[in-house]
Amino acid sequence: xxxxxxxxxxxxxxxSRLAVTEQELDxxxxxxxxxxxxxxxxxxxxxxxxxxxxxxxxxxxxLREDVPAPCLPREKALAGAPDVxxxxxxxxxxxxxx
Amino acid sequence: xxxVAPPAYDDVTEEFEPVIGLETHVELGTRTxxxxxxxxxxxxxxxxxxxPVCLGLPGSLPVANKAAIEATIRIGLALNCSIASWCRxxxxxxxxxDMPKNYQISQYDEPLCSDGWLDIEVDGEIVRIGIERVHxxxxxxxxxxxxxxxxxxxxxxxxLVDYNRAGIPLVEIVTKPVPGTGARAxxxxxxYVTELRDVIxxxxxxxxxxxxxxxxxxxxxxxxxxxxxxxxxxxxxxVNSLRSVERAVRSEMIRQAGVLRSGGRIIQETRHxxxxxxxxxxxxxxxxxxxYRYFPEPDLAPLAPDAAWVAELKAAxxxxxxxxxxxxxxxxxxxxxxxxxxxxxxxxELIETTIAEGASxxxxxxxxxxxxxxxxxxxxxxxxxxxxxxxQVAELQKLVDGGKLTDKLAxxxxxxxxxxxxxxxAVMQARGIEVxxxxxxxxxxxxxxxxxxxxxxxxxxGGNQGxxxxxxxxxxxxTKGQADAKTVRELVLSKLS
Numbered sequence: 174x175x176x177x178x179x180x181x182x183x184x185x186x187x188x189s190r191l192a193v194t195e196q197e198l199d200x201x202x203x204x205x206x207x208x209x210x211x212x213x214x215x216x217x218x219x220x221x222x223x224x225x226x227x228x229x230x231x232x233x234x235x236l237r238e239d240v241p242a243p244c245l246p247r248e249k250a251l252a253g254a255p256d257v258x259x260x261x262x263x264x265x266x267x268x269x270x271x
Numbered sequence: 272x273x274x275v276a277p278p279a280y281d282d283v284t285e286e287f288e289p290v291i292g293l294e295t296h297v298e299l300g301t302r303t304x305x306x307x308x309x310x311x312x313x314x315x316x317x318x319x320x321x322x323p324v325c326l327g328l329p330g331s332l333p334v335a336n337k338a339a340i341e342a343t344i345r346i347g348l349a350l351n352c353s354i355a356s357w358c359r360x361x362x363x364x365x366x367x368x369d370m371p372k373n374y375q376i377s378q379y380d381e382p383l384c385s386d387g388w389l390d391i392e393v394d395g396e397i398v399r400i401g402i403e404r405v406h407x408x409x410x411x412x413x414x415x416x417x418x419x420x421x422x423x424x425x426x427x428x429x430x431l432v433d434y435n436r437a438g439i440p441l442v443e444i445v446t447k448p449v450p451g452t453g454a455r456a457x458x459x460x461x462x463y464v465t466e467l468r469d470v471i472x473x474x475x476x477x478x479x480x481x482x483x484x485x486x487x488x489x490x491x492x493x494x495x496x497x498x499x500x501x502x503x504x505x506x507x508x509x510v511n512s513l514r515s516v517e518r519a520v521r522s523e524m525i526r527q528a529g530v531l532r533s534g535g536r537i538i539q540e541t542r543h544x545x546x547x548x549x550x551x552x553x554x555x556x557x558x559x560x561x562x563y564r565y566f567p568e569p570d571l572a573p574l575a576p577d578a579a580w581v582a583e584l585k586a587a588x589x590x591x592x593x594x595x596x597x598x599x600x601x602x603x604x605x606x607x608x609x610x611x612x613x614x615x616x617x618x619x620e621l622i623e624t625t626i627a628e629g630a631s632x633x634x635x636x637x638x639x640x641x642x643x644x645x646x647x648x649x650x651x652x653x654x655x656x657x658x659x660x661x662x663q664v665a666e667l668q669k670l671v672d673g674g675k676l677t678d679k680l681a682x683x684x685x686x687x688x689x690x691x692x693x694x695x696x697a698v699m700q701a702r703g704i705e706v707x708x709x710x711x712x713x714x715x716x717x718x719x720x721x722x723x724x725x726x727x728x729x730x731x732x733g734g735n736q737g738x739x740x741x742x743x744x745x746x747x748x749x750t751k752g753q754a755d756a757k758t759v760r761e762l763v764l765s766k767l768s
Binding site for chain 1: 302303309316317318319334339340415562567569576
């Protein structure tokens, strides 16, 4: 049984801003299906007394004190930007105009 | 666009029942950001308060700020919420350049605080507003839109982003839907945000300044006909002052009623409030339904505030504004009605501070509710932003008490203070305002007035004290209104007795 449809892959690709071709839609749907089915098998084994795991280490309240630490120099902060203007990250227009 | 005139507000509330809800964001006043040690100071040079964590660089790991967690728990406790004994952060996934990561760290189905309430006072009546949740998230960066009209995102060709604000701890406080407020919905919305602001300020966890964006409010509004299910709601953003909260609810109620009456349907959407017109317009339409694909944040360990920690924070809560106000009311000897007008004017703290600066309760109240409230109403600004400080008002009163100013002159001085001309003493000097207390100069002015009006003087000598007004007027004119009228009267009468 297919757990994930081509449409769902297309939807996820759009949300992730990935340009996916028609052929890739089929390929990824198949691959994601295998992954989801593997995960589903774990669900079969897990009994009601086993809570879902979101964190692999049994830690809580890992907190830091409210003490300032050094920041990056601005040149370094902006070094990875695709483009820079007025000491800011320059990005293409955000809204698609209708 | 509809060409039908919008319905009158009274007709709207006659025909429809509103349900309101408020989402408030509060930037915490911690020294550092939520998940890294970058400073939170306002107004730094662009992209100077950033590091690998708040820029979302690969390999960086967030660690939660203990002070922010405690501040949020304290807000939750002050709002009578239950504090989760275990909860997680969640990733809210979306692509938008105001977040350097492709997600915002927030909380989803496990908020730190939930299910509380806040009592507010409206027209002497207590209204209980249910609190759905209080959760913690990180603020976004600031975008500058280039190429569009007046910095708006529509029509922009590109955007410039400053991430100094990205990662500052942000507390979101969401009310339960509030039905049954009828025509008072706008007033209640405003009273709620006001009270919430005061509560948070009393906790000392944020400066809660709407004009600087450290307190931001989204207003949900829907209308239904009596007996019907609740209507479709809209979410109004860009509501940047207490006054705007009230106006936004009101104008959205009127707009929705107009649509519903003409047989239209309300679309669930984001709308923007415009300060200048007092109306809302449709916001950007989302390309598709929101799909944030929340999942537990794997990089942050769950929070598990134990009972002892929460009890300790609860024990250290300060006196909350409502209790504080009751104490002040007794101390100032005010009736419920008088206290309510102080609260409505937003003057509680201002009067309190003015008294602490040395003024009497009566004098402090007189200035803030009288002259200054009137000015605030005229200019449409909050009383606290009028331009006169409690210290200046106390100084002004000291000058009156010391006989350096009459009430009338003090009002002129206050006008100068409000106009930004400096402290009362400086305004007096710059404008040359002073009571003529030099008895020699005053006596000379009286003598002159008598000499210039012999018939009037004769009348007064004959026992007609009512005629003294003419001479007093002449003296006041000669001293440019800077003499104390009572003193002048006494002088005139004594000279002509």
